[in-house]
Amino acid sequence: xxxxxxxxxGFVGGLGLFMLGMGQMTDGLKGLAxxxxxxxxxxxxxxxxxxxxxxxxxxxxxxxxxxxTVAAIGFINAGLLTLPQxxxxxxxxxxxxxxxxWLVALIGxxxxxxxxxxxxxxxxxxxxxxxxxxRWGAGGLALAGFGVFFLGIHLLQNAFTGVSAYIDFNQxxxxxxxxxxxxxxxxxxxxxxxxxxxxxxxxxxxAAASGTIGLExxxxxxxxxxxxxxxxxxxxxxxxxxxxxxxxxxxxxxNVLTGVVALLILPTVLELVKRVSEALSLDPSVATTLALFxxxxxxxxxxxxxxxxxxxxRVLLRLFKSQDExxxxxxxxxxxxxxxxxLALEAVRKELVRQGxxxxxxxxxHVLGARIPHPVAALEAAVPRLGADIRSxxxxxxxxxxxxxxxxLQRIVRSSHHYERMAIRAExxxxxxxxxxxxxxxxxxxVFRGLLDRLCAELDTSQPDFVLDTTETLFQSLRExxxxxxxxxxAAVSAQKLPIEIMEALMARSEGxxxxxxxxxxAARRLSQLRGLPASVL
Numbered sequence: 001x002x003x004x005x006x007x008x009x010g011f012v013g014g015l016g017l018f019m020l021g022m023g024q025m026t027d028g029l030k031g032l033a034x035x036x037x038x039x040x041x042x043x044x045x046x047x048x049x050x051x052x053x054x055x056x057x058x059x060x061x062x063x064x065x066x067x068x069t070v071a072a073i074g075f076i077n078a079g080l081l082t083l084p085q086x087x088x089x090x091x092x093x094x095x096x097x098x099x100x101x102w103l104v105a106l107i108g109x110x111x112x113x114x115x116x117x118x119x120x121x122x123x124x125x126x127x128x129x130x131x132x133x134x135r136w137g138a139g140g141l142a143l144a145g146f147g148v149f150f151l152g153i154h155l156l157q158n159a160f161t162g163v164s165a166y167i168d169f170n171q172x173x174x175x176x177x178x179x180x181x182x183x184x185x186x187x188x189x190x191x192x193x194x195x196x197x198x199x200x201x202x203x204x205x206x207a208a209a210s211g212t213i214g215l216e217x218x219x220x221x222x223x224x225x226x227x228x229x230x231x232x233x234x235x236x237x238x239x240x241x242x243x244x245x246x247x248x249x250x251x252x253x254x255n256v257l258t259g260v261v262a263l264l265i266l267p268t269v270l271e272l273v274k275r276v277s278e279a280l281s282l283d284p285s286v287a288t289t290l291a292l293f294x295x296x297x298x299x300x301x302x303x304x305x306x307x308x309x310x311x312x313x314r315v316l317l318r319l320f321k322s323q324d325e326x327x328x329x330x331x332x333x334x335x336x337x338x339x340x341x342x343l344a345l346e347a348v349r350k351e352l353v354r355q356g357x358x359x360x361x362x363x364x365x366h367v368l369g370a371r372i373p374h375p376v377a378a379l380e381a382a383v384p385r386l387g388a389d390i391r392s393x394x395x396x397x398x399x400x401x402x403x404x405x406x407x408x409l410q411r412i413v414r415s416s417h418h419y420e421r422m423a424i425r426a427e428x429x430x431x432x433x434x435x436x437x438x439x440x441x442x443x444x445x446x447v448f449r450g451l452l453d454r455l456c457a458e459l460d461t462s463q464p465d466f467v468l469d470t471t472e473t474l475f476q477s478l479r480e481x482x483x484x485x486x487x488x489x490x491a492a493v494s495a496q497k498l499p500i501e502i503m504e505a506l507m508a509r510s511e512g513x514x515x516x517x518x519x520x521x522x523a524a525r526r527l528s529q530l531r532g533l534p535a536s537v538l
Contacts, residue, residue, distance in 0.1 A: 014155030020145075054092060068089065069090055076243040076247070094301065103149075128141045128144060190225060190228070197225045205287050205290055223297070249319070254301055255301070332347040353462050360520060383419065387420050390416050419519070425519060468528045
C-alpha cells in the first residue's frame with residue numbers, strides 16, 4: 001500500500017512540476033521574444049504556407065499554442081489579420097506544439113536529469129532575480145522552467161515504472177475499435193482535467209517508454225489528447241467575440257476531423273511512422289516513434305484541411321455573427337449587378353441610405369440623448385465597415401461601366417465619408433455640462449436643442465417625403481441660433497453670471513453637435529444628386 005501511495009504521489013507531483021515548468025518556459029520565452037511575436041504575426045502571414053510556418057515556428061518558440069491562438073484572435077479583432085490567415089496560424093500551432101513530445105523523447109527520457117535540470121533551475125532563477133523584467137530575467141525564467149519541466153518528466157517516468165504492478169492496462173485491449181476508443185477517451189479526459197495536451201502527451205510518452213501501455217494504445221491516447229485540447233478553446237470563447245468563436249470552431253473541426261481519420265487508419269499511420277523513422281535513421285525507441293507519430297498526425301490534419309479550408313471559412317463567416325457585423329453587411333450590393341450600371345447605382349444609393357440611417361441613430365443618441373433601437377457600439381462599428389464596402393463596390397463599378405463617370409464616383413465616396421464624419425463627430429462630443437442658472441443661456445440652449453431635434457428628423461433620407469431644401473433652410477436656422485447662443489454665453493460671462501470654463505464647454509459641445517449634423521446634411525446633398533434631385537454643390 002505504501003508503494004502505491006508513493007507511486008500516486010510521484011505521478012501527481014511529476015505532473016504538477018511538468019505543468020509548472022511549461023508555464024514558466026512559456027512566460028519566459030514570451031518575455032524573451034518581446035514584440036517579435038506580434039511583428040511576425042502581423043507581417044509574415046500573407047498566404048497559407050507562410051501562416052502555417054509562422055504558427056508552427058512561434059508555437060515551438062514559446063511552447064504555448066494557447067498564447068499563439070490568443071494573439072491571433074487579438075490580431076483579427078484589430079484588423080491586422082484576416083480570418084483565413086488566423087486559422088492557418090492556428091493549424092500551424094498544432095504542428096509547433098509537437099516539439100514538446102520531441103523534447104520529452106530525445107532529452108527527458110534519455111539524459112540523466114540531475115546533470116542539467118537542477119543546475120538549470122538554480123542558474124535560471126538567479127538570472128531571473130537579477131534581471132527582473134528585462135530580457136535577461138525572462139531568459140532566466142525560461143531556463144528555470146526548462147529545468148522544472150524535465151524534473152517533472154523524471155518523476156513521471158519513475159512513477160510509471162511501477163504502475164503495471166497495480167493496473168493492467170492490457171485488459172482494455174488494443175487493435176480493436178472499442179480498445180482504441182478507451183485510450184482515446186483516456187487522452188481526452190486527461191487533457192480536459194489538466195487543460196494541457198502537452199501534459200497528456202508527456203504522460204503517454206512516459207507510460208509507453210516504461211512499458212505500461214503499448215505503442216498503439218499510446219498513439220490512441222495522443223489522438224484523444226489532441227481532440228481534448230479543443231476544450232480549452234471552447235471554454236475560452238463562451239462569451240467571446242464572433243471572430244474568437246470562429247477560430248475556436250475551426251480549431252475544433254481540425255482536431256476532431258484529424259482525430260477521426262487517424263483513428264480509422266491508425267495501423268496504417270503507425271506503419272508510415274515506422275517507415276519514415278527508418279528513412280530518417282531515427283532512434284527506434286517507443287518514445288521517439290510516438291513523438292514522430294504526433295508530428296505526422298498533425299501534418300495529416302493540415303493535408304486534410306488544405307482543400308476543405310475555403311468552404312469551412314465561408315460557413316464560419318455565416319455563423320457567430322455579431323450585431324455590428326449584421327448591420328455592416330451590405331443588403332443590396334451584389335457583384336452580379338456590375339453588368340447593369342443603373343441597377344448597381346440604385347443598390348449603392350440604398351446602401352448609402354442605410355449607412356445614413358445608422359449615422360443618424362448615432363447622432364440622435366449622442367446629440368439628443370435619445371433612445372435608439374440598436375446598441376450604439378454596434379452602430380459605431382458598422383458605419384465605417386459598411387462605408388468601406390460601398391466605396392469598394394463603387395470603384396469596381398466605375399472601372400467596369402462607362403456610364404458611371406468620375407463625378408458620380410465622387411458623389412458616392414464623399415457621401416459615404418460625410419456619414420462616417422457625422423458618426424465620428426457625434427461620438428467625440430465633449431462631455432455634457434450641468435444646467436446653468438442663467439435664464440438667457442438656458443432659453444437659448446432650449447431653442448438650439450429644439451432645432452437640433454427637428455433637423456435630426458428632417459435628415460432621415462429613407463423617408464419618401466425627404467426634401468433637401470427644407471433641410472437646408474432648417475440648418476441655416478440652426479446656424480443662426482448657434483450665433484445667438486454664443487452671444488448669450490459671452491454676455492453671461494461678461495455679466496459674471498457664468499464661469500468662463502462652463503461657457504467654453506457649452507460652446508464646444510454645441511458646435512460639435514452642429515458640425516455632426518452638418519456632415520449629415522453634406523451627405524444628403526450628395527445622395528440627392530445620385531437620386532437625380534436638384535441639390536446645391538459643395
